[in-house]
Every structure is written in structure tokens, then in C-alpha cells.
Amino acid sequence: MSRMKVLGPKDYQRMPWKNGQGMTTEIARFPADGFGRFQWRVSIADVVSAGAFSAFTGYDRLIACIEGEGMTLTVDGGPPEAVAREAQPFFFSGDAAVTCDLIGGPTRDFxxxxxxxxxxxxxxxxxxxxxxAGGADDTIVLVYALRGSVQVHTGDAETRLTEDNTARIDGEAVAVTVGPGAEALISVVTVQDTAEDDGEV
Known part of the structure; x- marks a missing residue:
């Protein structure tokens, strides 16, 4: 039996940033109940002005621009790093003090x-x-269709994602094919420790 689940906008949750300076659309998280400290989260943020990012102590973060010209991030006072529309995802520590400046107006990031x-x-x-192609027993793979048609295959299931829909696949191999003119963001979470969740963010 396939462990693939398709999520759409009706499944997403809209919420303010931790620091109250912006809005996030949460696509998926674990645990899913929204209480306490999550182990992973996939989301889309609307960035409409320069300012500080929320702190996520103990977390690692990856970010990619999906709409607008992007932004520059200053991480712990270092040199500005461009997160532009065509760039590959940018990694930084959630422990860091991060500020952003918009390159050319409001932007959205994944x-x-x-x-x-x-x-x-x-x-x-x-x-x-x-x-x-990827995925394994110890992974959660989330395939987000940013635009166009995206085919997702597992061992015994197949789906065609359309814009703003997400396939979540737990613990099995995945193959993704992106159609002409389409674009997708793939998030891969690898389980390192299955201890029970505690604490708060």
C-alpha cells in the first residue's frame, strides 16, 4: 500500500511569523497537531518588507525564492547573501541572527x-x-508543484501534481519528473533520532 498523500491549499494553514513581522502558509509539519516543538516543517513565507527573521534555536533552515526578485540575507553580521528567484536553496542555522533586504519588492520564499x-x-x-529520484526507509519526501505539471511515482502509486499541490511520501523510494515549463521544490527530511518530542518553540 502506498504511503503517498497529496495535500492541497485546503490542507495548508495560514499563520503569523513567530516574531509577528510577516505571514507563513504552513504546508506540513511533524508532529501535525501544532502544539510543542515540531521536528520538521515545510512552509511558504510572504516577505513584504525588510526586517528580521524569526529565531529557531536548535533548527537548521533551507530557503528558496519562488516569487518576486528575491532578497539578500545577512546572517550573524556576515556579508549579504542573495536568495534570488533562479538561485538554488540557501542553508543557514536557525540559531543565527538573520535580517533580510528585498531586492525588488515583495517576495515569497519556500x-x-x-x-x-x-x-x-x-x-x-x-x-x-x-x-x-530518492527517498528511503528513513526519509520523508515532500514534492511541491510550484508551476505546471509534476509527475510523482512510488513503488505502487503515481500522481500528477498541479500548481500549489504537494505530495508527501513517507519511507519509500520516489521518482519525480517535471514537465515542460514546470517547476518543483523537493524537501527531503532524514530521520536521525526517533525519541519523543518535547519542549516548545
Missing amino acids: NLIVDRARMGGDMIRLRGGENW
Whole structure:
């Protein structure tokens, strides 16, 4: 039996940033109940002005621009790092003090956040005509269709994602094919520790 589940906008949750300076659309998280400290989360943030990012102590973060010209991030006072529309995902520590400046107006970004003591994380951007294969017993793979048609295959299931829909696959191999003119963001969460969740964010 397939462990693939398709999520759409009706399943997503809209919420303010931790620091109250923006809004996030949460696509999926674990645990899913929304209480206490999550082990991983995939979301989309609307960034409409320059300012500080929320702190996520103990987490690692990956971020990719999906709409607008993007932004520059200053991490712990270091040199500005461009997170532009065509760039690959950018990694930084949730412990860091991060501020952003918009390159050319409001932007949206796609985010993966993982509790580094329990999970590893990776994010891959695929464009039209590109393929990807991965997934294993200890992974959760989330395939987000940013635009166009995205085919997702597992051992015994197949689905065609359309824009703003997500396939979640737990613990099995996945193959992704991105159609012409399409684009997808793939988040891969690798389980490192299955101890029970505690604490709060």
C-alpha cells in the first residue's frame, strides 16, 4: 500500500511569523497537531518588507525564492547573501541572527526547517524536463508543484501534481519528473533520532 498523500491549499494553514513581522502558509509539519516543538516543517513565507527573521534555536533552515526578485540575507553580521528567484536553496542555522533586504519588492520564499538533533534536511529545485529520484526507509519526501505539471511515482502509486499541490511520501523510494515549463521544490527530511518530542518553540 502506498504511503503517498497529496495535500492541497485546503490542507495548508495560514499563520503569523513567530516574531509577528510577516505571514507563513504552513504546508506540513511533524508532529501535525501544532502544539510543542515540531521536528520538521515545510512552509511558504510572504516577505513584504525588510526586517528580521524569526529565531529557531536548535533548527537548521533551507530557503528558496519562488516569487518576486528575491532578497539578500545577512546572517550573524556576515556579508549579504542573495536568495534570488533562479538561485538554488540557501542553508543557514536557525540559531543565527538573520535580517533580510528585498531586492525588488515583495517576495515569497519556500522553507524547510528541521530539528538538527533529530532530522537532517535537504531541498532541491527542479525545472522543466529535469528528473529526481530518492527517498528511503528513513526519509520523508515532500514534492511541491510550484508551476505546471509534476509527475510523482512510488513503488505502487503515481500522481500528477498541479500548481500549489504537494505530495508527501513517507519511507519509500520516489521518482519525480517535471514537465515542460514546470517547476518543483523537493524537501527531503532524514530521520536521525526517533525519541519523543518535547519542549516548545
